Amino acid sequence: MNSAEIFALSDSYIAATYNRFPLALVKGAGVKVWDADGNEYLDALAGIAVCNLGHCHPRVTAAISEQACRLLHVSNLYHIEPQARLAEILCRLSFADKVFFCNSGAEANEAAIKLARRYGDAVLGEGRTRIITMRDSFHGRTMATLTATGQQKVKTGYQPLLEGFDYVPFNDIAAVAAAITDKTCAVLVEPVQGEGGVILPAADYLERLRQLCDEHKILLILDEVQTGIGRTGKFFAYQHSSIVPDILTSAKALGNGFPIGAMLASDRVLTHFGPGSHASTFGGNPLASAAALATIATLRDEKIVEKVAEKGAFLVAGLRKLQTEFPELISAVRGLGLMIGVDLKTPVGEIVKSCLERRLLVGSAGANTLRLTPPLIIKKTESETLLRILSEVFSDV
Ligand SMILES: *Cc1c(COP(=O)(O)O)cnc(C)c1O
Numbered sequence: 001m002n003s004a005e006i007f008a009l010s011d012s013y014i015a016a017t018y019n020r021f022p023l024a025l026v027k028g029a030g031v032k033v034w035d036a037d038g039n040e041y042l043d044a045l046a047g048i049a050v051c052n053l054g055h056c057h058p059r060v061t062a063a064i065s066e067q068a069c070r071l072l073h074v075s076n077l078y079h080i081e082p083q084a085r086l087a088e089i090l091c092r093l094s095f096a097d098k099v100f101f102c103n104s105g106a107e108a109n110e111a112a113i114k115l116a117r118r119y120g121d122a123v124l125g126e127g128r129t130r131i132i133t134m135r136d137s138f139h140g141r142t143m144a145t146l147t148a149t150g151q152q153k154v155k156t157g158y159q160p161l162l163e164g165f166d167y168v169p170f171n172d173i174a175a176v177a178a179a180i181t182d183k184t185c186a187v188l189v190e191p192v193q194g195e196g197g198v199i200l201p202a203a204d205y206l207e208r209l210r211q212l213c214d215e216h217k218i219l220l221i222l223d224e225v226q227t228g229i230g231r232t233g234k235f236f237a238y239q240h241s242s243i244v245p246d247i248l249t250s251a252k253a254l255g256n257g258f259p260i261g262a263m264l265a266s267d268r269v270l271t272h273f274g275p276g277s278h279a280s281t282f283g284g285n286p287l288a289s290a291a292a293l294a295t296i297a298t299l300r301d302e303k304i305v306e307k308v309a310e311k312g313a314f315l316v317a318g319l320r321k322l323q324t325e326f327p328e329l330i331s332a333v334r335g336l337g338l339m340i341g342v343d344l345k346t347p348v349g350e351i352v353k354s355c356l357e358r359r360l361l362v363g364s365a366g367a368n369t370l371r372l373t374p375p376l377i378i379k380k381t382e383s384e385t386l387l388r389i390l391s392e393v394f395s396d397v
Helices: 003-013 058-070 081-092 105-124 143-148 173-179 205-215 286-301 305-325 348-357 380-396
Strands: 025-029 032-035 040-043 098-102 130-134 165-168 184-189 219-223 247-250 261-265 330-336 339-344 363-365 369-372
Touching: 040 380, 058 286, 081 098, 081 261, 081 286, 098 105, 105 130, 105 143, 105 184, 105 219, 105 247, 105 261, 165 173, 173 205, 184 205, 205 219, 305 330, 305 339, 305 380, 348 363, 348 369, 348 380
Parallel strands: 130 165, 130 184, 184 219, 219 247
Antiparallel strands: 025 032, 032 040, 098 261, 247 261, 330 339, 339 369, 363 369
């Protein structure tokens, strides 16, 4: 099928929940993707921070193919070797003692919310189940996670929402302190707000949140669905700080494009998730676990995370140079590793469209922020191409 045929079929039969660009991608390799008419694009979005190893990384593809020939799926009623090995590696790479597997970021956050409520009820006192989350946060689209999300646009029309969430501004410790009551069991926060506009935490934000949570004996839950798996230059973003969370959620890049989610936690908390308390049919099935195992092994063997800070700094420096050239268009540039936001004074939608016309895929976030989350394997020459195309786009405005 050509692109026009795919657009027509898609528009006829797929629920119109997405504002899709006129683009149908059929093939990918590294930082490049191709549309159904054979045009090549530079992908600086990577499925929104999913394909950290680039598209169709040969090791991930080989692991998926091999596992697909051996065993696709069995129930979590039985032991699954790749799942157990993946859990071990995730624990070794983090603070966690154990892992619960699911299929997406929203599901990982659902698990975290459920576990926090159980913990609160059992340890802190009956009914201590309220969770504090941040304004402009994003935690997913299920009923619980859209309620946890601090953005009105994902909630419209879905009342009644779930009970039990209180919202405070991001980066405001005093507001968190004021919101903690004798009903609070946890604080849920993204170490860097992604969908909210690539908002970085203040230098000591996580430390002070940790301290507050400890003082009140409540849990600190980090949503690392977007920031995890090397995106910010550490395997998990909290590792830029000196703290550890009680619960951490992961998904997006964990399987480099194969759907898998995980909730990591300490034993102290996870003992409240006993047999029968939570489950998922597909969570951590052999195929998903094989994809994630290959993803993490490749990150480690090729020392990819270690190079993210330098690659991010190169892009941010290039973007700051563009800011000095186009001060009437760009108001701020910021990033942590390869999670980068460019605040615009011109509508971001127009810029994203112009980039697409010049065969560059980028995203938007927050009110008016251009979002760059390229594959972590991006080479210097590819970053230069990215900056050149952006420069051309800004010149055209
Ligand atoms: C994408 C995202 C989610 C939701 O993940 P899904 O896999 O789409 O359910 C949750 N939290 C954060 C921080 C995200 O970026």
